[in-house]
Amino acid sequence: MAQDLHETAERPKRALLVSLADASGEKEEGRELRGLAQTLELEIVGHEIVRVREARAKFGMGTGKAQELADLAKSLEADCLVFDWDPSPSQQRNWETLAGVPAIDRQGLIIRIFAQRAETREADLQVQLAQLHYRLPRLAHKYIDLSRQRGGRYGTKGSGETLLETDRRQIEIRISRLEKEIEQVAKQRKLQRRQRERQRLPVCAIVGYTNAGKSSLLNALTGATVLVENKLFATLDATTRRFEPAPGVTALLSDTVGFIKRLPHSLIKAFRSTLEEASHANLLIHVLDISDPDIDECFNTTLTVLEELGAGDIPVVTVLNKTDLVDDMQRDEMLARFSDSVSISIESGNGMKELKALLAQRLKALDGRKSRWQEEWLAYAQDGGEPEPE
Numbered sequence: 001m002a003q004d005l006h007e008t009a010e011r012p013k014r015a016l017l018v019s020l021a022d023a024s025g026e027k028e029e030g031r032e033l034r035g036l037a038q039t040l041e042l043e044i045v046g047h048e049i050v051r052v053r054e055a056r057a058k059f060g061m062g063t064g065k066a067q068e069l070a071d072l073a074k075s076l077e078a079d080c081l082v083f084d085w086d087p088s089p090s091q092q093r094n095w096e097t098l099a100g101v102p103a104i105d106r107q108g109l110i111i112r113i114f115a116q117r118a119e120t121r122e123a124d125l126q127v128q129l130a131q132l133h134y135r136l137p138r139l140a141h142k143y144i145d146l147s148r149q150r151g152g153r154y155g156t157k158g159s160g161e162t163l164l165e166t167d168r169r170q171i172e173i174r175i176s177r178l179e180k181e182i183e184q185v186a187k188q189r190k191l192q193r194r195q196r197e198r199q200r201l202p203v204c205a206i207v208g209y210t211n212a213g214k215s216s217l218l219n220a221l222t223g224a225t226v227l228v229e230n231k232l233f234a235t236l237d238a239t240t241r242r243f244e245p246a247p248g249v250t251a252l253l254s255d256t257v258g259f260i261k262r263l264p265h266s267l268i269k270a271f272r273s274t275l276e277e278a279s280h281a282n283l284l285i286h287v288l289d290i291s292d293p294d295i296d297e298c299f300n301t302t303l304t305v306l307e308e309l310g311a312g313d314i315p316v317v318t319v320l321n322k323t324d325l326v327d328d329m330q331r332d333e334m335l336a337r338f339s340d341s342v343s344i345s346i347e348s349g350n351g352m353k354e355l356k357a358l359l360a361q362r363l364k365a366l367d368g369r370k371s372r373w374q375e376e377w378l379a380y381a382q383d384g385g386e387p388e389p390e
Helices: 032-038 063-076 091-099 104-115 121-142 160-200 214-222 263-268 293-309 328-337 352-365 372-382
Strands: 013-022 043-050 080-083 203-208 240-246 249-255 281-288 314-323 339-341
Touching: 013 032, 013 063, 032 104, 043 063, 063 091, 091 121, 104 121, 104 263, 121 160, 203 214, 203 293, 214 249, 214 263, 214 314, 240 281, 240 352, 240 372, 249 293, 249 352, 281 293, 281 352, 293 339, 328 339, 339 352
Parallel strands: 013 043, 013 080, 203 249, 203 281, 281 314, 314 339
Antiparallel strands: 240 249
């Protein structure tokens, strides 16, 4: 079995990144993968862009190309292979056997980052749940040798199978317990939302791609001290603060966990109660990094996730952040491309006055309009009581 990635920490682990070219084989898909690897503090020793002409069951590509990548990993003294896709558990095992180092898929990489970033009890529970869902289909690899030891009478199970079944049962029990704990935390979050709605204040949720500047914007608008780092997924927990964009205009502002292309389903499921902060808002503030060459993809990814969360019909203000990193021509071009947008630089403070004025204007226009959560709460109240958390 290949040595685990985090067994030693004497030096940064060396990673060989492997991405797949797009259908045309021309566009390089892997900038995001490099960002994920750097966030996990891996030393990138190489990045191969592979065009797969025909997917094969054993490695997801031809055996010759797989051997070429394994040899390259050895020559670069890489400690792990990091893939920008999600090979099956059996394919991961085949890669580890071939290369002699851990094979980490995109899903596993993101889950490791979330595990590093979890600070609160809620985030820790959610990450644990995602880790267990990720491990469950990969248990068979741990006992692949033992499972062949079929001693005893005909029909009896080998020792490996017994261990596998025991571990699977223990993980399933742990998953059930975590889901119940997370359900309790979700109820507490609902109670917090209810208390906020009693204040009759509109709620704005900051959404967007990870590392676009969402937490920085929350801090700038409210004076909060949420952790800000130039890394992906610096914060995982939703934070809500009161803010006044203009005299006489008051609202609640919530930060949310950042989105990313192909966010693992297990993490979406685990962090659903946190992500749903967006679906209960009156107004969404969509933050984009104007200097990001993949800004269109980031924009569309966020819209897709919002649709999945049932927040696709909520009014949106688009904020183009980091204008200090682009010239005036590029900024004007982006403003023309993204309707109803405002450009700012949280770093320099440019555009913050205009943003506050726009938010005040949009919040005034929402006066009297209720969010989905407010409508639900008022419906229960009219029936003679307050809703109990589900």
